[in-house]
Amino acid sequence: MSYGTTIKVPFGPQHPALKEPEYFLFEVDGDIVVKVTPRIGYVHRGVEKAFEQETYLHNLYLAERICGICSHAHSTCYTQTVEGLVPLEIPPRAVYIRLIMAELERLHSHSLWVGIAAHEAGFDTLFMYLWRDREMIMDLMEEISGNRVTHAINTIGGVRRDITGEQATKIKKFMDKFEGNVKEYMKVLETEQTFLKRTKDVGILKPRDAIALCAVGPTLRASGIKSDVRADDPYLAYGEIPFNVITHDGCDIYARTIVRCEEMIESANIIKYALDHMPEGKIKVPPPRTIAPNESVGRVEAPRGELIHYARSNGTNKPERYKVRAPTLGNLASVCQTLIGAHVADIPLILAGIDPCFSCMDRVIITKKGE
Amino acid sequence: MVLHEIFGVFVYPGMALLFGLAFLYEWIDRKFFARVQNRIGPLYTGPSGILQPVADFLKLLSKEDIVPESCEKPIFSVIPIVYATLPLIALFVIPITGSALISFEGDIIFLMFISALITLSVFLAGWSSAGSFSRIGSIRSALQMLSYEIPFGLALIGPAISAHSLSLTKIAQWQAANSSWFLWLQPIGFAVVLISLLAELELVPFDIPEAETEIVAGWLTEYGGRRLALFRLGKDLELVMASTLVASLYLGGAQPLFFIPPVLILIIKSVVVLLLISFVRALFARFRIDQMTSGMWTYLLPLMIVQILLVQLGIGG
Amino acid sequence: MSLFREAAKQIFRKPATLKYPFEPGIVPPGLRGRPVWDMEKCILCVLCQNACPTAAIKMIPKGPDAGIEYHLDRCIFCAECADACPRKAITMTTNFELADTSRSRMVQHYKKPQPAQSQTQTQTQAQPPKQ
Numbered sequence: 001m002s003y004g005t006t007i008k009v010p011f012g013p014q015h016p017a018l019k020e021p022e023y024f025l026f027e028v029d030g031d032i033v034v035k036v037t038p039r040i041g042y043v044h045r046g047v048e049k050a051f052e053q054e055t056y057l058h059n060l061y062l063a064e065r066i067c068g069i070c071s072h073a074h075s076t077c078y079t080q081t082v083e084g085l086v087p088l089e090i091p092p093r094a095v096y097i098r099l100i101m102a103e104l105e106r107l108h109s110h111s112l113w114v115g116i117a118a119h120e121a122g123f124d125t126l127f128m129y130l131w132r133d134r135e136m137i138m139d140l141m142e143e144i145s146g147n148r149v150t151h152a153i154n155t156i157g158g159v160r161r162d163i164t165g166e167q168a169t170k171i172k173k174f175m176d177k178f179e180g181n182v183k184e185y186m187k188v189l190e191t192e193q194t195f196l197k198r199t200k201d202v203g204i205l206k207p208r209d210a211i212a213l214c215a216v217g218p219t220l221r222a223s224g225i226k227s228d229v230r231a232d233d234p235y236l237a238y239g240e241i242p243f244n245v246i247t248h249d250g251c252d253i254y255a256r257t258i259v260r261c262e263e264m265i266e267s268a269n270i271i272k273y274a275l276d277h278m279p280e281g282k283i284k285v286p287p288p289r290t291i292a293p294n295e296s297v298g299r300v301e302a303p304r305g306e307l308i309h310y311a312r313s314n315g316t317n318k319p320e321r322y323k324v325r326a327p328t329l330g331n332l333a334s335v336c337q338t339l340i341g342a343h344v345a346d347i348p349l350i351l352a353g354i355d356p357c358f359s360c361m362d363r364v365i366i367t368k369k370g371e
Numbered sequence: 372m373v374l375h376e377i378f379g380v381f382v383y384p385g386m387a388l389l390f391g392l393a394f395l396y397e398w399i400d401r402k403f404f405a406r407v408q409n410r411i412g413p414l415y416t417g418p419s420g421i422l423q424p425v426a427d428f429l430k431l432l433s434k435e436d437i438v439p440e441s442c443e444k445p446i447f448s449v450i451p452i453v454y455a456t457l458p459l460i461a462l463f464v465i466p467i468t469g470s471a472l473i474s475f476e477g478d479i480i481f482l483m484f485i486s487a488l489i490t491l492s493v494f495l496a497g498w499s500s501a502g503s504f505s506r507i508g509s510i511r512s513a514l515q516m517l518s519y520e521i522p523f524g525l526a527l528i529g530p531a532i533s534a535h536s537l538s539l540t541k542i543a544q545w546q547a548a549n550s551s552w553f554l555w556l557q558p559i560g561f562a563v564v565l566i567s568l569l570a571e572l573e574l575v576p577f578d579i580p581e582a583e584t585e586i587v588a589g590w591l592t593e594y595g596g597r598r599l600a601l602f603r604l605g606k607d608l609e610l611v612m613a614s615t616l617v618a619s620l621y622l623g624g625a626q627p628l629f630f631i632p633p634v635l636i637l638i639i640k641s642v643v644v645l646l647l648i649s650f651v652r653a654l655f656a657r658f659r660i661d662q663m664t665s666g667m668w669t670y671l672l673p674l675m676i677v678q679i680l681l682v683q684l685g686i687g688g
Numbered sequence: 689m690s691l692f693r694e695a696a697k698q699i700f701r702k703p704a705t706l707k708y709p710f711e712p713g714i715v716p717p718g719l720r721g722r723p724v725w726d727m728e729k730c731i732l733c734v735l736c737q738n739a740c741p742t743a744a745i746k747m748i749p750k751g752p753d754a755g756i757e758y759h760l761d762r763c764i765f766c767a768e769c770a771d772a773c774p775r776k777a778i779t780m781t782t783n784f785e786l787a788d789t790s791r792s793r794m795v796q797h798y799k800k801p802q803p804a805q806s807q808t809q810t811q812t813q814a815q816p817p818k819q
Contacts, residue, residue, distance in 0.1 A: 009503060016587055031661075058741035061766050122575050122582065122657025125691060128408035132704045139716065146720035146780075152766045160771065161718070184694065191690040194576050194656040344507070345585050345659045407695050411703045415710070654691045 006034055009344065013042050017120060017348030020358040024351070031343050036336045043359040051322035056082055056156060056291065059319065063309075064150050066324060067360040069112065072098075072105045073302035074324075074360075075154040077309040080235060082156050084296030085313045086288055092237075094158035096278040099236040100171070101145065101153055102300075103267040103274070107178070108137040109303035110218075110260040110267075113355045114185070117257055120348045121198040126188060133181050140174060143167060158284025168275045175268040182268075186261045199254040203338045203350035206251060213334040216327045217305020218263065219354050221247045222255035229301035240277070243270050253353045290317045302327055304355045326360035384468045384634070389459060392638070393607035397424040399642060400610065400649045407653040424607065431600035439500060439593050446499035451594070451601035454492045458608035461485040465615045466540040466624055468634045474540040479531055482539070482616070483524050486571060489609065490516040493580065496602075497590025508589025511660050512580035515570055518667035519577075523567035525675040529553070529560040530620050532682050539616075543624025553621045559678040561621045563671055565644075568613045569652065570663075572606070576655035577663060614641035614648065713784075720765045721783040725756050725798040729777035732756075732800060739772035753799065760786060760794040 006027040013021035021042040027035035047066055051059050063078035064071045076098055083090060115130035138148045144167055145151035153159050163171075189195055205215065210223040220227050228245045230238040246262040248255035291313040298309040305327030314320040331354040339350055379385055398413065398421050405412030413420030438447060461482055463472040471478070490512060497509025530553045531537050534545035546552055554561050570577040581589030594602060618624065618640035625633035658666065706713065732754065737745045744762035748754050770778040788794055 007503075017585065054741065057739075057768070061741040061764060061768075118656065122578060123655070124575070125408050125653040125695060128410065129694070132409055135704070139714075143716040143718060146718045146767070147765065150764070150766075152720070160767075188690045188694070192656065194658060197662055198656055198659065343659060343661075345579075345582070348585055403699075406699050406703065409698045409701060409704045411705050411707065414707065650695065653695050 005029075011347065011351075017351065018356075018358075019116075020356070022356070022358040026339070026344075026347065028344055031345075033339050033342050033344065033347065036339045038332060038336055040332070040358065041362050044362040045359070048322055048324065051319055053318070055317045056319065057287070059322070060155065061150075061152065063324075064152065064154075067302075067326070067357055068149060069109050069357060070105060070302045070304065070307070070360070071150050072101050072154070073300050073307055074309075075151075076102055076236070077298045077300040077302075077307050079154045079156055080300065081296050081298035081309040081311045082287075082291070082319075084298060085291050085294045085311055088157055088285065088287065090158045091282040091285060092279045093162075093281045094283045095237045096274050097159045097161075097163055097283065098154060099238070099241075100163065100271055100274050100278075101141070101151060102236070103271045104137060104141050104144075104171075106267045106303045107264055107271075108134050108141070109355075110264045111137070111182075113303075113352075114189075114257055114260055114264075116352055116355075117199075117253070117349065118189075118195070120352045121195055123192070123195055126185065126195075129181075130185065133178060136174065137178070140171060143170075155284060156287040158282070160284070162283050163275075163278070168278075172272055172275055175272050179265055179268045182261055182264045186258070189257060189261065196254065198346070198349065199252065199257060200250075201252050202346050203253045203342060203353050204251050205334055205338050209337055210251075210334060213337055214330045215305075215334040215354075216330040217302070217355075218256055218259045219305065219331050219334060221245065222259045223251045224249040229299050229306050233299055235298075235300060237274065241270055241273050253349055256353050290315060304328060304357060304360075305330060324360075326357065328354065328357045328361040331356070332361065379472055380463075384472060385463070386459065388467075389462050389608065389611060390604075392611045393604065394424040394428070395421070396610050396614065396642075396645055397607045399645055403646055403649045404653060407650060428600050428604060431595075431603065432597045434596040434599075436596040436598070439502065441501045442593065443499035443501070446495055447593075448598075450492055450496040450499065451598040451605075454489065454496065455601045455605035455608065457485055457489050457492065458605055458612045461612050462608065462615070464539060465612065466543050466619055467615060467637055468625060468632075471540050474538055476541075477537045478539055479527050479537050479542075483520075483527060486523070487516065487520060489605075490520075490571070493590055496594070497580075500590075500593035502593045504586040504588070504592045505590050507586050508580045508592070511586075512573070512590060514660055514664060515573075515577065515579060518664040519567040519570040519671070522563050522667065522671040522675045523571065525672075525679055526560045526564040526567065527620065529557050529675075529678055529682055532679070533557075539619060543619045543626075546623040547626045552623045557621070557678055557682065559674055559681075561617075563675045563678070564617060564621065565647065565651070566671060567667075568617065569648065570667075572609055572613055572648075574648065575652040576658050578657055579660050579663060582657055610645065610648075611641070614644040617641070617644045715782045715784070717782070719782040719784065720767045720780045722760065722765070722786055723758070723763070723767070723769060723778050723780050725758070726777045726779070727755065727798050727800055729775045730756065730798070730800065731775055731777075733774060735772045735774060736769035736778060739768040741766065741768065745769060753797070755797060755799040758796045758798065760788075760796065761791055 006029045009026045009028050011024040011026055012018050013023045023039040023042065025037040026033050047062065050062055054062065060075060060078060064075040066074045111130045111134040115127040118130065119127040141151060142148045144163060145153040145161060153161055205219065205223050207223045207225055210220050210225060224247050226245050226247050231245050243266055246259050246266060248259045293313055293315050295312050300307045307327055308325040310323040311319050312321040335351060335354045339347065342350055381387060402412040413423035416422040416426045438444060464478040464482055465471055493512045494509045497505040497512065530542050533556065534542040536542055536545065573580055581591055591602060615637060618637055622640045625637035627633045628636055732747060732749060734747050737747045742762045742764050744759045746757040748757060767780050770780050
C-alpha cells in the first residue's frame with residue numbers, strides 16, 4: 001500500500017523508546033519506513049580531549065565513565081592499551097579477576113538488553129523478571145568491587161581488589177541459579193506467540209550487509225557470522241578458557257535475542273571455569289609514572305561488540321592522543337539499513353536491537369564530501 | 372420519591388459508589404499486576420497504598436492545564452468530560468445491586484452503543500490534539516474498534532438469546548432462576564468477551580493505541596493536568612464497567628446468597644474478573660495493529676459465530 | 689501463554705523490590721562510600737590530593753587552618769586516596785546516603801590538631817544531615 005507522499009516522523013531526542021537522547025528522522029510511506037536520517041552528537045562530552053589533560057592513572061576513571069553499562073569493558077580496554085604502551089605484563093591472577101568482572105558485566109548488560117527488548121515489545125512482565133535477576137548480578141559486582149556500576153577494580157598493572165574464596169563460592173552458586181533462570185526465560189521467548197510475532201522476520205540484516213556496514217558484536221553474530229574478539233584475538237585469559245562463539249542464522253530481532261540469551265549461559269560457564277582455574281599470586285604490579293613515546297591499540301569484546309581504544313604517548317605522564325571507538329558506532333550504519341522497509345510499530349524494537357549506547361558513541365566525527 | 376431517585380443517582384448505587392469502586396479497582400489492578408511481576412506496587416498512601424489512585428487523581432487535578440496551540444480547542448476540552456461520563460452512564464444500566472438504576476428492554480444494545488461511543492471519543496481525543504503521536508494513536512484505536520466490536524457484540528448477544536431478553540437485569544435474573552451461569556453454558560463466549568474487553572480497555576496485548584515505547588502515550592500524549600485526570604477516571608470507570616458487565620452477563624450477576632447482600636456478591640465476582648484481566652495482561656507482549664486486526668477477524672469472529680450457532684441449536688442455554 | 693506457570697508462582701512469592709527509603713538499604717561490606725580522614729594519623733603529605741582524579745581533595749599545608757578540605761560534590765568514590773595514603777589515615781565508609789540540597793554543606797574541612805590544643809578534630813562545617 002503506497003500513498004505516494006511520505007510523512008516525516010521525528011523520533012527523539014526525547015522518546016520513551018530511547019533511553020538516551022539521539023535523533024532520527026523517519027520518512028514514512030503509510031506505515032512503512034522509506035528513509036532514515038540519523039543525527040548523532042547529542043551526548044558528546046569531549047572525552048577524548050579530556051584524556052589528554054590528565055595523567056594515565058586519572059584517565060582510568062574517565063575511561064570508566066564513557067559508558068554507564070559497559071564501564072568495565074572500557075576500563076579494561078584502557079588498561080590494556082596503556083599496558084601496551086609501556087609494555088607491562090600483569091600478574092595472572094589479576095587477568096582472571098578482570099575476566100570474571102568482564103563476564104559478569106556481560107551478563108548484566110545482556111539481561112538488561114533482553115529485558116529492554118521485551119519491554120519494547122510490550123512484554124513488561126518478562127522485563128521485570130530479567131531486571132530482577134540483573135539486580136542480583138549488580139549486587140554481586142558491588143560486593144566484589146565496591147560499586148554497582150563504576151567498579152574501579154582495574155588499575156594500570158593489575159586489579160585493586162581480590163576475589164576471596166567466600167565470594168567465589170557465592171558467585172558459583174549464583175551462576176547455577178542464574179543459568180536456570182535464563183533457560184526458563186529462553187523457553188518463554190521461544191514459545192510466546194505474541195513475542196515471536198513481533199520479533200521474527202523483523203529487522204532483517206543479511207550477512208552480506210552486516211559485513212559491508214561494519215556491524216559488530218551480537219548484531220553481527222545474529223546474522224550468522226562468527227566474529228568475537230574473545231576468540232579471534234584472545235586478550236586477558238580467553239585463550240585458556242574453552243567457550244563457544246554463539247551465532248544464529250535468523251538475521252532478525254529474534255535471532256539477536258536468542259544470541260544474547262545463549263551468550264549469557266556461555267558467560268556463566270566462563271565465570272565458573274575461571275573461578276575454578278584462577279591462579280594464586282599477586283594482583284598488581286607497580287605502574288611507571290611516565291611512558292616513553294609509543295603507540296598502542298586495545299581491542300576488547302564489550303557486551304555490545306568490538307571496542308577499540310587507541311593511545312599515543314609522548315614521554316610525559318599524559319597521553320598525547322586518545323581515541324575511543326565504541327561498538328554502537330559500528331552498528332549504527334547497519335541499523336539505519338535495517339529500518340528501511342520496517343513498520344512504524346517495529347522501529348523501537350529494531351533500534352533497540354543493536355543495544356545502542358549513544359553516549360558511548362558520540363565523538364566528534366567530521367565527514368566532508370569528497371574527503 | 373424524587374429525593375430517593377436523586378440519592379440513587381448521586382450516592383448509592385450511583386456516582387459515589389461507582390467512583391469509589393473505580394479507585395478501588397485501579398488499586399486492585401495495580402497491586403495484583405505488581406505482585407505478578409514480583410514487585411510491591413503502591414504502598415505508602417493509605418494502608419497498603421489503597422489511596423494511591425485517589426492521590427494520583429488529586430495530584431493531576433492540581434497540575435498546570437496545557438492546551439496545545441494547533442489543537443481543535445472545543446473538542447479538546449469537551450472530550451475528557453465525555454470520556455469520563457460515558458462509562459458512568461453505561462454503569463447505570465448494569466444491575467450492580469441486583470437491579471439496575473435504569474433498566475429497560477434493550478439495554479444491552481444501549482451498552483454496545485456506549486462502548487462504541489467510548490472508542491469514538493478516544494478517536495476524537497487523539498485527532499483533536501493534532502500531535503503526530505496522538506493522530507497515529509487515534510487511527511490505531513479506530514482500527515482496533517473495527518476489529519473487536521463485532522465479536523464483542525456477538526458475545527453480548529449469546530446470553531441474550533438464551534435468556535430471551537435484551538435486558539441485562541433480566542439476563543442476570545435468568546441465570547439466578549435457572550441456577551446456571553453462562554460461563555459454563557457458553558465458555559467460548561466468555562473467552563471472547565474477555566479478549567475483546569482487553570482490546571476495549573486498551574490493555575496488553577492490545578494496548579496498541581497507547582503503546583508507550585512506540586508512540587509515547589498514543590492518543591493521550593497531548594493531555595495533562597485535569598484533562599488527563601478525567602481520562603484516567605474514565606479508564607477506571609471503564610474497568611469497573613467491563614468487570615461488572617462480565618460478572619453480571621456470564622457469572623450470574625448479583626445473586627442473593629444467604630445473608631450476604633447482592634452488591635457484595637457482584638463486587639466479589641467482578642473482582643475475580645478484574646484479577647483475571649490483570650493476570651492475562653501480564654502474560655503477553657503487544658501485538659502490532661495489523662496482526663491484531665487480522666487475528667480478531669480470522670479467529671475471534673468465527674469462534675463467536677460458532678458459539679451463537681451452538682446457542683441457536685439449543686446447546687448452551 | 690508460556691509465562692503462565694512462572695507468573696502464577698510469583699503471586700505467592702515475596703516481592704523482590706525493597707521498601708528502600710523507608711527501610712534501610714542493604715549495604716555489602718566492601719562498599720566504597722564516603723571517605724573519612726583520621727587527622728591523628730594524617731601527616732599532610734599531599735599524596736591523596738595528587739591521587740584524586742577529580743580534584744576533590746585540597747590540602748592546606750600551613751596556618752591555623754592546616755588540614756584537608758574535602759569536596760563531597762566532586763568525589764567519585766574511587767578510593768584512590770585511601771590507596772595512596774602512606775599512613776592509612778583515610779578509610780572508605782559504607783555511608784552512601786550523601787545527597788544534599790546545598791553545595792556549600794558538601795565541603796568539609798578536616799583540621800590537623802594543633803599541638804597546643806587538646807581537641808583532636810574539629811569541623812568548620814556542619815555534617816550533612818542524615819536522611
